[in-house]
Amino acid sequence: xxxxxxxxxxxxxxxxxxxxxxxxxxxxxxxxxxxxxxxxxxxxxxxxxxxxxxxxxxxxxxxxxxxxxxxxxxxxxxxxxxxxxxxxxxxxxxxxxxxxxxxxxxxxxxxxxxxxxxxxxxxxxxxxxxxxxxxxxxxxxxxxxxxxxxxxxxxxxxxxxxxxxxxxxxxxxxxxxxxxxxxxxxxxxxxxxxxxxxxxxxxxxxxxxxxxxxxxxxxxxxxxxxxxxxxxxxxxx
Ligand code: CTP
Ligand code: MG
Numbered sequence: 001x002x003x004x005x006x007x008x009x010x011x012x013x014x015x016x017x018x019x020x021x022x023x024x025x026x027x028x029x030x031x032x033x034x035x036x037x038x039x040x041x042x043x044x045x046x047x048x049x050x051x052x053x054x055x056x057x058x059x060x061x062x063x064x065x066x067x068x069x070x071x072x073x074x075x076x077x078x079x080x081x082x083x084x085x086x087x088x089x090x091x092x093x094x095x096x097x098x099x100x101x102x103x104x105x106x107x108x109x110x111x112x113x114x115x116x117x118x119x120x121x122x123x124x125x126x127x128x129x130x131x132x133x134x135x136x137x138x139x140x141x142x143x144x145x146x147x148x149x150x151x152x153x154x155x156x157x158x159x160x161x162x163x164x165x166x167x168x169x170x171x172x173x174x175x176x177x178x179x180x181x182x183x184x185x186x187x188x189x190x191x192x193x194x195x196x197x198x199x200x201x202x203x204x205x206x207x208x209x210x211x212x213x214x215x216x217x218x219x220x221x222x223x224x225x226x227x228x229x230x231x232x233x234x235x236x237x
Contacts, residue, residue, distance in 0.1 A: 011057040014107030015050045016099040019115030020062045020088020033115040038231035045118030062088035062095035113173040127209045132175030140211035141168040
């Protein structure tokens with residue numbers, strides 16, 4: 001645990017959680033953010049470590065518009081008065097923008113975390129808060145372990161082996177001083193795959209914070225199998 005992120009610091013962190021996607025790649029059935037992993041809805045797993053963190057003052061969750069009108073009871077239970085619900089937008093960035101607009105002014109530090117990452121650990125949250133509270137934009141990330149191949153054609157023939165030196169996989173949470181993230185979203189043009197990219201476009205430095213590989217993003221039906229195994233492993237420890 002980083003001393004600067006917990007001990008004696010005021011609760012000044014706002015968490016924006018985009019949870020308004022349609023989960024199309026995860027297949028039919030319950031939308032993926034509400035699908036249970038070892039009996040616990042994925043969104044609830046994603047919120048819990050933030051709700052338990054002493055520096056978190058607000059948690060703004062962007063939900064599909066029809067669900068904002070009738071949210072599940074466990075949402076209020078996990079976060080109480082700190083919880084704010086908003087309708088998300090057509091893209092992830094639209095949903096983050098809606099959550100940012102709804103964040104009360106009492107948070108100087110902002111974390112953005114995907115509802116589709118239910119295994120974030122307190123040490124990663126601590127490290128990202130510490131960086132953002134020190135004035136830096138920061139991204140939880142993992143150095144690439146696999147060899148990368150490029151295949152441009154329809155026949156999937158390899159055209160290049162991409163050197164993986166210095167390559168990282170960007171995850172969430174991503175943390176920002178509030179004014180910086182607001183500036184990035186105010187000037188938003190075109191698509192962006194994550195929040196850090198918008199800050200990079202301002203010419204501002206964004207730092208990587210080493211994260212765990214277990215902080216996976218659940219995207220496909222296969223990922224739910226992996227998630228069940230991770231949840232079982234966590235329970236066994
Ligand atoms: N998200 C969102 N609003 C959108 C699209 C995505 O809040 N319009 C959220 C998702 O709910 C998820 C996170 O952004 O927590 C990352 O998106 P992704 O994993 O792509 O989820 P989905 O967009 O729901 O899945 P898919 O792309 O397969 O439809
Ligand atoms: Mg998506």
